[in-house]
Amino acid sequence: MSHRNARLTVHGRRILVERVLSGRPVAHVAAEMGISRPTAHKWVRRRRTEGDAGPHDRSSKPRSTPHRTPPVVETEVCRLRSERKLGPARIGPILGLPASTVHRILLRHGLNRLAWLDRPTGRPIRRYERDRPGELVHVDIRKLGNIPDGGGHKVMDRRTAMDNKPTTTDQRKSCKPVIGHSYIHSAVDDHSRLACSEILPDERQHTAIAFWQRANAFFATHGITVERVLTDNGSCYKSKLFTQTLTTAGIAHKKIRPYRPQTNGKVERFNRTLLDEWAHLRPYTSNDERTAALADRAERPTSGCQGSFAEAELHELRARRESTC
Incomplete structure (x- = not known):
């Protein structure tokens, strides 16, 4: 350069x-x-x-490096990193290498950050992105505990909670509230990261089907025609009715390998973003307050699309669709 x-x-x-x-x-x-x-x-x-x-700059990398660490040692460094998740300061004394040398070896093989490794196998995560919007949509459900009126333990201090706690067995049976759970159904487009989420009372097949139909309509309003849907192996997604609903609409249904949520990682990461930036962002005094706060997170930039929701590309898709109609 x-x-x-x-x-x-x-x-x-x-x-x-x-x-x-x-x-x-x-x-x-x-x-x-x-x-x-x-x-x-x-x-x-x-x-x-x-x-x-000829006029372009050449690489400054040397043609040969006589003092480079032998391949056998580099293989052993990578093995300790992948299997035991050790850092340079731990691997160095085991193999008799300086920590700086171990770090350069890990950097050369793409193992320098544990966040880039798959925890169960220790292998580098192979990230991918579909070529066009609608080619693949990730769908998943996240269960979230309901908040009792007045707030949960994050709002009510310990002393107030102890004062309001029932003392006898009969009082506990009569006063114990049935809080239950809410279920966040989410669908994320693999290419554009355009997402659709709803808070629903359960995760049954009819609820999941109704959500997908609304999500499919949402993607259609943005000019996206869904081709495939990727889900986990939850009971609602394993039902024949859910697959038939997708097939009728001309959509292929793909399921991940059991116990491999990394395959459905786009929506799994979106679920974690919802928890960090909405559900656990601040204490809420009721379930309705938390539900209303979700509307404030309607638009959010994402690093997966260079800091935007690829709105320009979505507008181009809409224009292209209108011109062909």
Whole structure:
């Protein structure tokens, strides 16, 4: 890469070569461009021997590294990292290597961050993204405990909770509230990360089917035609009725391998974002207050789409769809 005070960039080198090849003396062209004659001859020689790739910068990587760590040792470093999740400070004494050398080995093999590794297997996570919106939509359900009126333990202090606690067995049976759970149904487009979520009372098949029909309509309003749906192996998604509903709409139903939620990672990460930035963001005094707060998170940038929801691409899809109708 050219430094900030470089006299020649790739474009300038091409101009230099063109002037020399047109018949002008190398010394005159070099003086015009403020460089030495040996430098001018170097770029002309590279252009003649390497063709169009000649004016580009070469890699500074050495052709050989005699003192590099042997491959057998690097393999052992990677094994300790993958199997035991050890860091450079722990691996170094085991193999007799400096921690800095271990870090460079891990960096070279893409194992320097544990967040990039699959916890069960220790292998680097292979991230992917579909080529177009609607090619694959991730669907999942997150169970969330309901909040009693007046707030839960995050709102009510310990002393107040003890004062209101029933003392006898009969009082406990008569006063114990049935709080239950709410179920967050979510659908996330793999390419654009456009998401749709609803808080529903259960996770039965008819509820899941009704949610998907509304989510499919939501994606359609944004010009996205869903081709495939990816779910886990929950009972509502394993039902024949759910698959038939997708098949009738021309949508293929794919299920992940059992006990492999990483495959459905787009919506799993979206669930965690909902917990961090909505459900557990602050104490709520009631379930209705928490539900109403979800509307405030309707639009949120995501790093998976370069800081946006790819609205420009969605508008382009809508325009393209309208032009074909």
